[in-house]
Amino acid sequence: MEQLPHHIQQELCTTRPAYRQGRKLTAVKVYTVASESRHLLFHGVPDINVRPELKSTLSKLGKLEKLVPLPDYPDKEAFTAVYHAVFLEITSARLAKRRLDATSFYGGVLHVCYAPELESIDELSLKLQERKADVIKRLKINSRAPVSNNFGESSSQLVQAERKFIKRPERPAQDVKQTKKVYGPQLPEKSEKTHKPKKTSSNIFIPNQIRLAAKRNASLSGPSSKPDVPTKKKGIVFCKNNKLP
Template sequence: MTPRSKLHRLGSYFERTLVNNIMAAPSKSDSSCWSVPKVYKHHEQKRVCISRSKYREGRTARAVKVYTINLESRYLMVQGVPAIGVMRELIQLCALYGVVEEYRPLDEYPAEEFTEVYLVKFQKLTSARAAKRRMDEKSFYGGVLHVCYVPEYETVEDTRLKLQDRRSYVTRMSQRREREKAQLEKPKETTLSDSATTSDTITKQNQMSNRNTAEVTSSISHYSSFPLLPLPPQEQPLYSPVHQQGSMQTEDGMGTLHNAITDPQRQRVHGSDHTSSSQGQSAESRPPTSHASGVRLIPRITHLENRKRKIQNPGQHLSSVSGCSNVFIGPKLPEPSKLDMEDASLDTTVSLIRNAMKQVESVPDLKPAKKKVKPRRRI
């Protein structure tokens, strides 16, 4: 039958939708009760991808597949339920993830021998999502469940609400980000100007002077764009305890202790009222506008800079050895480094892990450890 003849038969589109709306529930169920439900492609489990490069590998093997809101649904189909009368248990399990509005066995759906297939309708999409994530490929009374979304059971109204919900959620999130950004930018305007002008020269000096002290650790020098991990214990003697203590005290005395910690998170946590910390914040709020990941870190370095100079002036040993290294302003992208794992992908993994470790390191209660790290940071 051609679309055109269907049109004739059914009359105008809006008459049809009227009929659909009135009949919504029954038409849905009778299409699935009296006709054999179709097996759609999105019910199938796609083969997992085994050729991913290492840094892109997740914890579990997954297929190459893109999820959109169209694929999601509050209707789930559960396949592979052992046919031993465990419907009640299955629904109880589902109910752990949210209110189940409706459920029934899909007897007509082609199932493997001795298994059953169920249709479960959750009240909310988020519940269905959680249930799918937790139940898919999990064993259940000796069988392995396969859970998938079945958006084809949705009514027009279901689909509409699903899309509206999603849009309004994303819009809310977007507005929230805007607000956060606006809050961060306020302090930036007032305090950023003075530090920006001097940042260039100071950074240069500092980079040079520190480069040498850290040649031992040159393998990490590429990653100066972010705070480094603590170095292995044998390198501790490089930095005289006296010097370190001195620096700690200075910082304490200046009341800028928290800014000594280079992690942006912490700056955000601790400092909100004095200017120095708001610089840290502004440095952070910039990434959205700047393309190179490098640029955004300069104010923070500058900041460290000033403090460093104050510390270094008494004991000149750091700056006196400068001169043999190239200028190295701003961070580089994590490109081919001296970390040589002999595989670009592994190197990327290493740098990602490093970053993750850095985050772990910066948890506030680790202050002392962090301070030790700091002097070696601008390698």
């Protein structure tokens, strides 16, 4: 197998504007329908018999038809091997290239590329038919109109013909006395009857320990533990214990 230009890994682009730069650096490369393929080449795989590990990794991304090493591949790095993988669907191959390209695998950095030159004529025809069906399906979803008819009209003409101005039915005039619509949670409406506040009992609960301690202090201090406070009444000063202030 020969090494083709699209097998070589390109340098990363460092001159891309900041608003177009993603989270990681990528190379400037354009893929078409012909360049994508179910056949992938994995470069940079360590040559330490890791084929079962690579197969299990690829099987998680899609159904795998074949995975074989290429010992006669030219210009490969020392102590590395190149593997040829074939997926059942092209979507699985696209996912595997996006997930595994430039990732670490058992100490080596993988480089994944498409190999459309390994396709047969039947595979190429099937790939183009699948792409055509995919494009037609997307056009139907976006335009909600048939893409082609028996008169040979193009899809753009059919889309323009289907786009007609449809007048909305006029709504009946709403009454002025109609109540306003209220959205969201609302507070409960106040009733006409006024609720009288409940009377709270004046009796306050006092624990037994505090009550007993107060009685004990009162018995120790004598008949009256409160200080004498003079009271005034009609200009005459009285004291509780008949003592002058």
